[in-house]
């Protein structure tokens with residue numbers, strides 16, 4: 036490539052960055068010196084952290100830290116290859132058996148992250164002549180999985196089951212169809228109508244996949260998620276979930292029937308072409324699943340706190356999205372507005388990230404308040420106080436899609 040072509044390319048990057056800055060969409064990496072809940076430290080200052088998916092405070096649990104150390108000492112720091120070559124250790128299998136038991140499915144497969152799971156599961160389930168039907172607010176990993184599969188992707192209006200049925204009735208595919216939903220939506224914190232989805236999938240003879248990324252660890256008698264809570268283990272064909280959020284670790288699983296696992300082992304590129312998760316991570320995941328099953332009070336306490344804060348926000352500030360989960364969005368509309376609120380909160384030593392497009396739809400930039408079981412009454416009161424002050428500062432403003440603050 037000639038020097039002038041290179042220069043042109045760099046100029047294009049500069050322009051792109053400038054346009055991101057001008058529209059309030061520019062993102063930068065913050066250096067976090069210590070993380071977790073309830074506190075994160077940045078530039079030597081401690082912030083009350085409402086930005087983390089560490090919903091149960093597991094990042095700092097000594098049992099999990101010990102599990103990582105023990106596994107490293109026993110097995111070493113890595114696995115040296117992908118599962119199919121020589122990287123399938125006994126503890127991978129132990130975790131898979133445990134996850135299958137926890138999720139109430141015949142089998143389970145461990146993958147390297149939730150992103151990998153979705154992007155490489157969908158191409159196994161759907162191909163060029165199939166259709167994938169997913170919610171308009173689906174996580175990027177689901178959308179990317181659809182692209183990679185080369186299937187036709189139909190996105191129904193958020194949680195609109197009539198729209199989904201209409202799409203299914205009008206788009207038959209001889210090679211098969213897949214409905215893909217999150218059980219708790221990552222940026223809205225609201226819930227998919229799982230009962231209706233199960234019925235629709237049955238009526239239309241369609242595979243149903245449920246991503247429990249923000250539900251596992253919290254819902255259901257054993258903390259396995261919304262599928263467990265409603266008893267749909269036999270109705271949902273594939274349950275996907277991550278260990279990276281409530282379970283305080285890393286990695287993901289697909290819980291499914293035995294034959295489906297065999298197919299994935301043979302065809303899922305995320306498993307075949309990537310080094311398997313290290314023993315430390317696998318052992319932390321084993322320990323985290325056991326802890327979740329035992330920590331019912333912690334989970335129930337989080338759900339109650341979430342309900343209280345959500346109803347306070349609805350009453351005093353602004354309409355949030357529906358649902359009752361630990362993810363509470365404060366939809367402010369414009370990018371710059373969301374950034375302003377986030378910066379003002381930082382000045383008060385409270386960390387709530389502004390979430391902007393393309394993560395959320397245009398005009399719905401928001402503060403995504405993420406509650407943890409480790410947030411105390413006083414922490415939440417501190418947050419409320421600053422939010423009220425900010426709202427009073429802007430009483431005259433109307434935000435997109437919401438009533439006046």
Ligand SMILES: Cc1ncc(COP(=O)(O)O)c(C=O)c1O
Pocket residue numbers: 148149150151153174176217221246248249277278279286287
């Ligand atoms: C719904 C959903 N699925 C998958 C993922 C990806 O999970 P991981 O962080 O393990 O890659 C996320 C994470 O943001 C998510 O919100």
